[in-house]
Amino acid sequence: MSILLIAEHDGRTLGEASRRAASAARQLGEGYDVLVIGGPGCVGVADAAAGLDGAVQVLLCEDDAYADDLAEPVAERIATLVRDGGYDGVVAAGTSTGKDVMPRVAGLLDVAMVSDAVAVENGRTFIRPIYAGNALARVRCEDVVRVVTVRTSAFDSVAEADTAAPCERLSAGDHPPLSRFVDESLSAGDGPDLANARVVISGGRGLGGAEAFDMLRELAAELGAAVGASRAAVDAGYIANDCQVGQTGKIVAPELYLAVGISGAIQHLAGMKDSRVIAAINRDEEAPIFQVADYALVGDLFEAVPQLLDALRTRQ
Amino acid sequence: MKVLVTAKRVVDHNVRVRVRPDGSGVDTASVKMSMNPFDEIAVEAAVRLREAGQADEVVVVSIGEKAVTDVIRTALALGADRGIHVDTDAELQPPAVSRALAELAVRETPDLILMGKQAIDDDSNQTAQMLAGRLGWGQGTFACGIEPADGEVIVAREVDGGTRRVALRLPAVVTADLRLNEPRYVKLPDIMKAKRKPLEAMSLADLGVAGDAGLTLLGVSEPPGREPGVRVADAAELAARLRDEAQVI
Numbered sequence: 279m280s281i282l283l284i285a286e287h288d289g290r291t292l293g294e295a296s297r298r299a300a301s302a303a304r305q306l307g308e309g310y311d312v313l314v315i316g317g318p319g320c321v322g323v324a325d326a327a328a329g330l331d332g333a334v335q336v337l338l339c340e341d342d343a344y345a346d347d348l349a350e351p352v353a354e355r356i357a358t359l360v361r362d363g364g365y366d367g368v369v370a371a372g373t374s375t376g377k378d379v380m381p382r383v384a385g386l387l388d389v390a391m392v393s394d395a396v397a398v399e400n401g402r403t404f405i406r407p408i409y410a411g412n413a414l415a416r417v418r419c420e421d422v423v424r425v426v427t428v429r430t431s432a433f434d435s436v437a438e439a440d441t442a443a444p445c446e447r448l449s450a451g452d453h454p455p456l457s458r459f460v461d462e463s464l465s466a467g468d469g470p471d472l473a474n475a476r477v478v479i480s481g482g483r484g485l486g487g488a489e490a491f492d493m494l495r496e497l498a499a500e501l502g503a504a505v506g507a508s509r510a511a512v513d514a515g516y517i518a519n520d521c522q523v524g525q526t527g528k529i530v531a532p533e534l535y536l537a538v539g540i541s542g543a544i545q546h547l548a549g550m551k552d553s554r555v556i557a558a559i560n561r562d563e564e565a566p567i568f569q570v571a572d573y574a575l576v577g578d579l580f581e582a583v584p585q586l587l588d589a590l591r592t593r594q
Numbered sequence: 595m596k597v598l599v600t601a602k603r604v605v606d607h608n609v610r611v612r613v614r615p616d617g618s619g620v621d622t623a624s625v626k627m628s629m630n631p632f633d634e635i636a637v638e639a640a641v642r643l644r645e646a647g648q649a650d651e652v653v654v655v656s657i658g659e660k661a662v663t664d665v666i667r668t669a670l671a672l673g674a675d676r677g678i679h680v681d682t683d684a685e686l687q688p689p690a691v692s693r694a695l696a697e698l699a700v701r702e703t704p705d706l707i708l709m710g711k712q713a714i715d716d717d718s719n720q721t722a723q724m725l726a727g728r729l730g731w732g733q734g735t736f737a738c739g740i741e742p743a744d745g746e747v748i749v750a751r752e753v754d755g756g757t758r759r760v761a762l763r764l765p766a767v768v769t770a771d772l773r774l775n776e777p778r779y780v781k782l783p784d785i786m787k788a789k790r791k792p793l794e795a796m797s798l799a800d801l802g803v804a805g806d807a808g809l810t811l812l813g814v815s816e817p818p819g820r821e822p823g824v825r826v827a828d829a830a831e832l833a834a835r836l837r838d839e840a841q842v843i
């Protein structure tokens with residue numbers, strides 16, 4: 279079986295998400311090819327992709343048409359490659375790009391798709407969460423081509439290969455102009471990336487304002503953690519949208535997840551309940567977050583957070 | 595501009611679903627059902643376009659058993675002009691739903707199809723992208739802003755790391771994210787008015803679409819539970835336990 283892994287990248291570096299998706303690709307078949315598709319100047323990404331353990335070949339397709347991550351040309355190029363290359367599996371990380379592009383690929387190929395796989399049982403059978411993670415579905419893919427996105431928090435990164443895979447260049451397709459990039463505003467990411475951080479500290483409505491998030495950022499800086507949030511905190515404008523953790527936000531599974539002033543609605547739990555250790559600070563001892571917490575601190579966060587910061591600092 | 599908006603009937607987001615003891619699925623008998631929250635946002639967006647004079651007709655479609663006419667009525671009460679019920683007792687997956695919607699798009703020729711970004715039952719997040727691919731239209735997923743412009747629609751999309759705007763040539767498919775708007779409450783007079791709005795029914799076969807065969811559900815299980823936790827007295831104890839016991843900091 280031949281598998282194609284779609285590399286996640288920003289034009290310069292290969293995303294950690296790809297290294298994790300590569301683990302799933304390995305479990306699907308013997309080896310896999312990696313497609314690096316993007317604007318001109320992605321050679322560095324291709325070099326990094328060549329070092330993914332299990333990669334057989336890297337395919338590099340650079341063109342202005344792919345520079346802006348627009349789903350229409352990218353999906354069309356992938357679908358053509360799958361047909362021409364006779365691939366019977368396509369795998370990508372379930373990032374916002376993967377979620378945008380991969381179902382369109384499946385639509386173009388007229389096949390079903392498995393979203394957000396958390397386990398690969400065999401080449402055709404997958405486990406994926408449904409109902410905000412309140413149930414796990416075991417599904418078998420019956421189509422000739424399996425199109426899969428993987429929940430990266432559920433897979434480890436593949437190792438670095440001993441020898442680099444060879445790289446071949448692909449030509450661009452001829453795509454109708456269905457969409458164009460206008461502009462973007464990306465948050466200046468200080469500190470580690472939410473999806474890959476070892477420690478995540480999230481705040482909820484209980485923080486009561488944007489200022490209180492500065493307190494969490496201080497704590498995060500002390501622990502090398504990323505800062506996340508509940509939807510309520512994001513909606514109230516305390517913090518940027520892309521910090522939302524949950525069913526419809528980011529799914530994280532760090533070593534430590536600290537929830538501060540978050541009640542623990544099922545939609546929030548869906549995004550963090552697979553963390554290795556969960557700690558929560560909430561003044562309501564009945565808060566549902568405590569049902570998944572390994573360590574429960576019942577109290578006022580405006581007292582507890584500064585005290586925690588002190589406790590961490592005095593020990594060092 | 596004509597807008598087609600899709601609405602799926604799903605288990606209400608406040609219901610905590612239970613896996614059936616035989617593992618064949620989740621128990622949806624006698625639980626509260628509602629319109630998928632993202633579809634409510636899509637309907638609201640469509641109605642606002644019409645209220646702003648940017649759209650002249652809003653058609654809502656739902657695919658499923660007879661009971662899905664509830665959500666069509668809700669959408670009509672929210673302000674959609676007419677409804678289409680595609681009748682089927684089969685539990686369709688995104689490929690068949692997108693096939694049916696593609697057929698409808700050919701018949702209805704909308705300029706814009708507004709959908710939810712994901713259905714909160716299957717959490718697939720696929721149907722709109724599949725549909726756009728089938729139709730060969732542009733797509734704007736995870737929208738937090740929609741602005742029609744000359745023959746185009748500018749969509750602000752929520753992506754990892756921030757927001758990016760794309761301009762889509764019309765016709766196009768757009769999916770609503772949570773922050774696109776806050777849907778209005780349905781008022782009683784609107785519910786009465788909605789009863790008089792046209793609601794057309796057709797079968798899946800009328801559209802020439804069969805069910806799905808792409809994915810077989812082998813079983814559904816409860817996610818593994820977590821060990822019960824401990825209550826700590828104060829922040830100092832929390833820090834100590836995280837360091838010495840859990841060894842995560």
Ligand SMILES: Cc1cc2nc3c(=O)[nH]c(=O)nc-3n(C[C@H](O)[C@H](O)[C@H](O)COP(=O)(O)OP(=O)(O)OC[C@H]3O[C@@H](n4cnc5c(N)ncnc54)[C@H](O)[C@@H]3O)c2cc1C
Nearest residue numbers: 482483484508509510524525526527539541545546561579
């Ligand atoms: C379709 C859909 C999708 C959704 N997706 C998501 C999602 O992806 N992510 C998400 O998070 N939510 C999501 N939600 C929203 C979710 O249902 C909850 O509304 C939300 O998570 C609540 O956020 P919260 O816990 O911060 O706020 P609240 O529920 O208001 O909880 C605030 C908590 O703070 C505590 N508190 C207040 N003051 C203090 C204090 N001084 N000290 C200590 N504790 C204090 C309170 O006791 C309370 O438990 C979604 C909802 C829907 C319908």
Ligand SMILES: Nc1ncnc2c1ncn2[C@@H]1O[C@H](COP(=O)(O)O)[C@@H](O)[C@H]1O
Nearest residue numbers: 600601602657710712713718719720721
């Ligand atoms: N049976 C259905 N009837 C109407 N719309 C649907 C149906 N299934 C899916 N959709 C639409 O497709 C969106 C995405 O669904 P999904 O791909 O299943 O997550 C939903 O938010 C709906 O707008």
